[in-house]
Amino acid sequence: MKALPTRILTLTGVLLAGLxxxxxxPAASRADEAKDAIQRNQPHATGIYACLAYSPSTQKVGxxxxxxxxxxxxxxxxxxCGAPDARPVIWATQYRYFALARSKFGTSGxxxxxxxxARANALDALHEHHENGEVFxxxxxxx
Numbered sequence: 001m002k003a004l005p006t007r008i009l010t011l012t013g014v015l016l017a018g019l020x021x022x023x024x025x026p027a028a029s030r031a032d033e034a035k036d037a038i039q040r041n042q043p044h045a046t047g048i049y050a051c052l053a054y055s056p057s058t059q060k061v062g063x064x065x066x067x068x069x070x071x072x073x074x075x076x077x078x079x080x081c082g083a084p085d086a087r088p089v090i091w092a093t094q095y096r097y098f099a100l101a102r103s104k105f106g107t108s109g110x111x112x113x114x115x116x117x118a119r120a121n122a123l124d125a126l127h128e129h130h131e132n133g134e135v136f137x138x139x140x141x142x143x
Contacts, residue, residue, distance in 0.1 A: 049073040050094035050141030054107050055083030061137050062086055065094045090122075094141040101126040103133030115140075 051073035053062040062081025067073035074088035090098050090109025097118035100109050103126060110121025119135045126133045 048094050049091060050096075050098065051077040051088050051091035052098050052100060052109060052137070052139065053077035053081045053086045053088045054100060055081050055086040056107065057085050058083045060086070061100065061139075063139060065141050065143070067094075092141070096141055098139050098141050099135050100137040101133050101135045103130040105130040108133075111141075 047068045048065075049067045049070050049072070050063070050065040051067070051070070053064075053074070054060075055062075058081075060081050060083055062077040062079065064073045064076030064080055067076055070091050073091050077088055077091075078086045089100055089107055090111060092098070092111045096111045096113065097115045098109065098111050099115070099118035099122035100107060101119075101122035102108075106126070106129060108122055108125035108129065110118050110123070110125050112118035112121050115138050119138055122135055123133065
């Protein structure tokens, strides 16, 4: 007779442990969804942005990350470049790769989940407006 209450207590303990694990699962799922949203280049509630700026006269590149807004990222990248003709070329949520491509007619940028994708997108953007060019800079905007 005494074994029955022990089994019931053991079963109750196992059920409570299982329920506590299930209660924590939605929070982990939301965190994963937020990270996926950032990686898909969608604005996120925390507003973490990165940007590359470029100066044609000095050929310097300015980088900015961990910025609250796109405008902050653009301004920080231009300032980091340190040239009077620096301008923002490409910006997005920061957990992406960023690439710059140039030809004798201009500069374009692209982003991607991988460095190869960012380079391809920078060249595609360049080809829309200019002749063939080359990728000259690639950077990961995360930490």
